[in-house]
Amino acid sequence: MLSAAPRQSESGARTLLKAEALEKRFGGITALADYSVNMGRGELLGLIGPNGAGKTTVFNLLSGVFKPSAGRILLGDRDITAARPDRRAALGIARTFQNIRLFAEMSVIDNIRVAFHMHRGRGLWPTLVHTPAFRRAEREMAERAAEFLELLGLQDVRRERAGNLPYGLQRRTEIARALAADPQLILLDEPAAGMNPNETDELIAVIERIHHRYGLAVFLVEHDMKVVMASCDRIQVLDRGRVLCEGRPADIRKDPRVIEAYLGTPRKGSRAGS
Amino acid sequence: MTAERRNTAALRFVLPAAAAFVLAYVLQTVLDDYVMSIVNFVGINIILAVSLNITNGMTGLFSLGHPGFMAIGGYVTAILTLPAARKAMFLPDLPAWLAGLQAPFVPALVVGGLCAAATALVIGLPVLRLKGHYLAVATMGFLIIVQVLITNWDSVTRGPLGLNGLADLTTVWQVLPWVLLTLYVSWKVKFSSLGRTMIAVREDELAAQCLGVNLFFTRVLSLALGAFFAGVAGGLWAHLVTAITPSSFSLIMAFNIVVMVVVGGSGSITGSLLAAVLFTVLTEAFRPLEEHYGLYGIGEILMALVLILILIYRPGGMLGTREPRFLVDDDG
Numbered sequence: 001m002l003s004a005a006p007r008q009s010e011s012g013a014r015t016l017l018k019a020e021a022l023e024k025r026f027g028g029i030t031a032l033a034d035y036s037v038n039m040g041r042g043e044l045l046g047l048i049g050p051n052g053a054g055k056t057t058v059f060n061l062l063s064g065v066f067k068p069s070a071g072r073i074l075l076g077d078r079d080i081t082a083a084r085p086d087r088r089a090a091l092g093i094a095r096t097f098q099n100i101r102l103f104a105e106m107s108v109i110d111n112i113r114v115a116f117h118m119h120r121g122r123g124l125w126p127t128l129v130h131t132p133a134f135r136r137a138e139r140e141m142a143e144r145a146a147e148f149l150e151l152l153g154l155q156d157v158r159r160e161r162a163g164n165l166p167y168g169l170q171r172r173t174e175i176a177r178a179l180a181a182d183p184q185l186i187l188l189d190e191p192a193a194g195m196n197p198n199e200t201d202e203l204i205a206v207i208e209r210i211h212h213r214y215g216l217a218v219f220l221v222e223h224d225m226k227v228v229m230a231s232c233d234r235i236q237v238l239d240r241g242r243v244l245c246e247g248r249p250a251d252i253r254k255d256p257r258v259i260e261a262y263l264g265t266p267r268k269g270s271r272a273g274s
Numbered sequence: 275m276t277a278e279r280r281n282t283a284a285l286r287f288v289l290p291a292a293a294a295f296v297l298a299y300v301l302q303t304v305l306d307d308y309v310m311s312i313v314n315f316v317g318i319n320i321i322l323a324v325s326l327n328i329t330n331g332m333t334g335l336f337s338l339g340h341p342g343f344m345a346i347g348g349y350v351t352a353i354l355t356l357p358a359a360r361k362a363m364f365l366p367d368l369p370a371w372l373a374g375l376q377a378p379f380v381p382a383l384v385v386g387g388l389c390a391a392a393t394a395l396v397i398g399l400p401v402l403r404l405k406g407h408y409l410a411v412a413t414m415g416f417l418i419i420v421q422v423l424i425t426n427w428d429s430v431t432r433g434p435l436g437l438n439g440l441a442d443l444t445t446v447w448q449v450l451p452w453v454l455l456t457l458y459v460s461w462k463v464k465f466s467s468l469g470r471t472m473i474a475v476r477e478d479e480l481a482a483q484c485l486g487v488n489l490f491f492t493r494v495l496s497l498a499l500g501a502f503f504a505g506v507a508g509g510l511w512a513h514l515v516t517a518i519t520p521s522s523f524s525l526i527m528a529f530n531i532v533v534m535v536v537v538g539g540s541g542s543i544t545g546s547l548l549a550a551v552l553f554t555v556l557t558e559a560f561r562p563l564e565e566h567y568g569l570y571g572i573g574e575i576l577m578a579l580v581l582i583l584i585l586i587y588r589p590g591g592m593l594g595t596r597e598p599r600f601l602v603d604d605d606g
Contacts, residue, residue, distance in 0.1 A: 094484070105541070105594075106473055114485055118486030118487065119486075122468070124463070128462055
């Protein structure tokens with residue numbers, strides 16, 4: 001069980017993640033410019049914006065998939081700008097992917113168990129000799145996997161090949177897998193994409209459950225306004241690689257700049273995003 | 275895990291192992307030396323296919339370098355077991371400490387395997403940055419470099435002449451324990467946290483990395499593990515054929531082992547084992563046919579045909595990535 005108590009140091013540093021003036025260029029194209037974010041421990045932050053605004057780029061920078069062209073990223077007091085994704089995962093950043101990246105040939109439970117390896121897995125020798133420590137580790141991993149299967153309602157498909165699951169269950173498996181990495185911060189990249197209204201409601205419930213139960217900071221990229229407005233404490237709006245504005249859901253909804261970014265100027269009248 | 279489950283888990287391995295020993299004993303008494311040598315080739319090919327399955331099948335590193343590791347293991351074992359008198363004749367320029375050394379077979383095999391694994395660690399550093407086809411070409415390059423080195427390093431390898439007249443130390447009692455050890459190790463790894471990270475790297479390395487899997491470590495480990503058993507198999511092979519030359523370990527051999535893994539099912543230990551048995555037996559079965567009717571190469575043609583048909587109709591191989599359910603104790 002993850003500890004429900006917030007993991008903050010005695011000095012009372014409330015900031016979990018801090019990104020300063022991040023910039024990402026691909027060749028001549030600037031995908032993201034001067035992006036900054038400050039996330040508190042246990043905060044639920046939303047990131048919205050039209051297609052191509054740079055939302056996934058933000059996630060790729062935070063999880064270490066891309067290195068920023070400029071700027072720096074701090075997790076707690078630690079500068080992780082140059083850290084590889086596996087190092088960041090070990091420090092407590094987990095993520096899901098917009099276009100689901102499950103281990104398709106592996107079972108649902110094995111997908112989840114992969115995430116345990118960095119903290120609990122044993123090396124080659126204990127594995128081959130079948131030491132007590134190895135057996136204990138494997139038993140603990142099985143038990144904890146059962147916990148996450150239950151949390152996301154995946155018990156019945158635990159042995160199913162992950163690639164065979166229907167879409168909604170694949171999304172949930174990916175969330176379970178990210179949670180199993182024992183993160184302090186979880187990045188959810190469009191978890192409601194392709195879900196029907198029923199599944200979306202379930203998803204909102206799941207996000208709230210993991211947020212409350214584990215005191216986890218959640219950073220959510222989402223197109224579905226219902227999800228963002230329902231779950232987030234605070235929302236950042238991104239447009240064309242820049243932060244347009246930031247604030248509480250109720251204010252964001254009314255902000256004319258946001259409406260313009262999404263709907264375009266009245267003359268154009270074209271609708272971007274959904 | 276209850277005591278009962280632990281017992282069945284042990285039985286799953288101990289029982290087939292005991293059966294294999296009984297079978298080996300029966301074959302040994304019934305069959306003549308020629309057929310027995312084919313049985314030993316079957317065993318060596320099982321070691322090769324099952325160990326390549328760790329690298330290619332489980333971790334998804336498409337390596338054509340397996341015969342390169344075999345060559346290293348084969349030469350190291352052969353030089354270590356060679357009596358001092360023959361060394362003086364074959365390899366007069368050998369360093370003194372090596373010239374006087376004659377090791378028993380089993381330690382020599384282990385040292386051969388370790389040398390192959392150490393080589394895997396060294397070449398892993400540059401080569402494992404590559405993926406897919408690029409990795410295949412780079413490991414092929416490694417194989418060629420090993421061949422060229424062996425051909426030209428006269429003082430240690432006797433160059434293109436190779437080493438002949440090696441003692442025929444490879445009996446079924448040498449091969450079988452190594453077969454069982456290879457199966458045990460790859461089985462144990464596959465159904466453990468470590469093995470799950472290997473399969474995860476094969477399935478989606480970015481996702482694996484974002485879950486804290488160290489890609490480089492995982493890749494190097496699986497290459498070295500496969501290389502160790504390839505090295506041992508090389509030593510067994512050398513003392514079965516009783517001669518090795520630089521051309522013993524060729525690209526065709528690499529192709530044959532890869533075919534076994536693909537036909538068996540990438541990632542499936544049982545599949546690699548069955549495919550190794552099938553291919554070795556079939557190749558030998560075609561030999562009299564080839565000689566009798568003068569249809570040389572018909573075996574290879576049929577083998578290639580089988581490969582093409584499998585790739586078209588069953589691209590996952592005979593068993594996909596899985597093992598037969600009744601053999602698996604794990605919850606996945």
